[in-house]
Amino acid sequence: MAHSSVFAFGEHREGYPVPVLNERAVRAAAGILFALALASFLNAWLVGNFQPTRVFVTAFLVDFALRIFVNPRYAPSLIVGQWFVRGQQPEYVGAPQKRFAWAIGFGLAATMFWPVVVRQVVGPLNLFVCLACLTLLFFETAFGICIGCKVYNLLMPQRAQLCPGDACEVRGPRGGSLTFTQGAIVAAFAAFTAAVAPQVAGTAPPQAAALPGAPAAAVPQAVPAAPTTAESERCKVPEFARKIGHEQQWKLHNNCP
Numbered sequence: 001m002a003h004s005s006v007f008a009f010g011e012h013r014e015g016y017p018v019p020v021l022n023e024r025a026v027r028a029a030a031g032i033l034f035a036l037a038l039a040s041f042l043n044a045w046l047v048g049n050f051q052p053t054r055v056f057v058t059a060f061l062v063d064f065a066l067r068i069f070v071n072p073r074y075a076p077s078l079i080v081g082q083w084f085v086r087g088q089q090p091e092y093v094g095a096p097q098k099r100f101a102w103a104i105g106f107g108l109a110a111t112m113f114w115p116v117v118v119r120q121v122v123g124p125l126n127l128f129v130c131l132a133c134l135t136l137l138f139f140e141t142a143f144g145i146c147i148g149c150k151v152y153n154l155l156m157p158q159r160a161q162l163c164p165g166d167a168c169e170v171r172g173p174r175g176g177s178l179t180f181t182q183g184a185i186v187a188a189f190a191a192f193t194a195a196v197a198p199q200v201a202g203t204a205p206p207q208a209a210a211l212p213g214a215p216a217a218a219v220p221q222a223v224p225a226a227p228t229t230a231e232s233e234r235c236k237v238p239e240f241a242r243k244i245g246h247e248q249q250w251k252l253h254n255n256c257p
Contacts, residue, residue, distance in 0.1 A: 008071050010095025016162065020092035021072060023144070023164050028081030031141035033060065034134065041130050044122075048252040053130075054117045060133075061109040067102050094168075097160035101136075101148025108133050122253050124240055 010019025040052035067075040112129050115121050139145045144164045153159050235256035237247050
């Protein structure tokens with residue numbers, strides 16, 4: 001960056017009215033974080049393993065603290081993202097709205113840190129916050145749409161400048177608008193996929209066949225021990241999980257039979 005100061009936010013470049021950031025590096029960093037967030041979320045949701053989530057939330061919180069309170073150039077995700085796009089022409093966007101958007105991400109991570117990392121509890125709040133983070137990161141990396149920057153425009157008297165794709169400056173008709181034919185194609189494709197899904201999805205794979213000539217051996221099944229009173233009380237599914245149809249997943253997340 002053009003700054004030599006340790007504590008700074010954005011570059012001051014000639015010809016730009018506000019401090020700027022390289023949008024290509026920002027999107028690359030968002031993609032890296034999205035992949036890690038999705039992996040940790042799926043580990044928690046599908047197999048009840050919250051260890052990756054705790055590690056990710058901690059790393060995410062530190063990364064965004066460095067972005068906001070020190071300097072984006074020292075945030076690990078942006079360092080790696082900048083390295084990946086080092087051969088591309090930078091696209092400079094306004095830094096003020098990015099700082100506001102990243103503050104939202106920092107707030108979400110801070111909200112998750114206490115219950116998930118410190119207290120190690122699970123509940124619907126964790127799920128909703130995770131989904132919010134995934135949504136923000138996905139829109140940033142996939143479409144170049146900074147949802148937090150749009151919130152910035154709604155709340156701040158000074159509108160954002162230098163948005164990706166000149167979205168702040170473009171007025172009137174924009175390129176790539178959806179036509180009726182294109183909409184019909186998307187709808188037909190969705191209907192086709194829904195129609196063929198039951199046929200192509202198939203059934204569960206059959207059990208592996210035994211080797212020719214090998215005797216069939218019975219696989220011993222472990223007999224679960226009878227739960228104690230304390231264990232039964234711990235594994236009592238709370239009302240909120242029942243109401244949202246999350247009973248089995250709650251048992252999985254809490255290692256309950």
